[in-house]
Amino acid sequence: SGAHLRPTRAMATGSSRKASRMAAVDAMKSQPMGTAPPAHVSESAELRAAKTYISGSPNCTSQICRSYSRRIVALAQDIDRIL
Numbered sequence: 001s002g003a004h005l006r007p008t009r010a011m012a013t014g015s016s017r018k019a020s021r022m023a024a025v026d027a028m029k030s031q032p033m034g035t036a037p038p039a040h041v042s043e044s045a046e047l048r049a050a051k052t053y054i055s056g057s058p059n060c061t062s063q064i065c066r067s068y069s070r071r072i073v074a075l076a077q078d079i080d081r082i083l
Contacts, residue, residue, distance in 0.1 A: 046073050 041049075048058035050069035055062065 041076070043073055046076055 047069045050072040051060045051065045052058045054060070054068045055065050
């Protein structure tokens with residue numbers, strides 16, 4: 001569908017995404033082998049993660065951030081309902 005985003009400084013450097021990935025890797029390393037991550041993620045955490053993915057900032061308030069993050073949360077809720 002090709003939504004066009006203006007590049008931001010965080011997107012250009014990738015620093016926010018790199019920090020997010022590093023935090024996720026650290027969290028995985030702290031879990032004992034063979035254990036699954038928590039099954040349920042809070043809605044606010046899901047919103048912040050989606051906003052960070054699309055814009056590089058968890059506090060993004062643009063229309064694309066709001067609509068994308070709401071859609072991601074709706075999909076996650078659908079998946080939880082099915083499972």
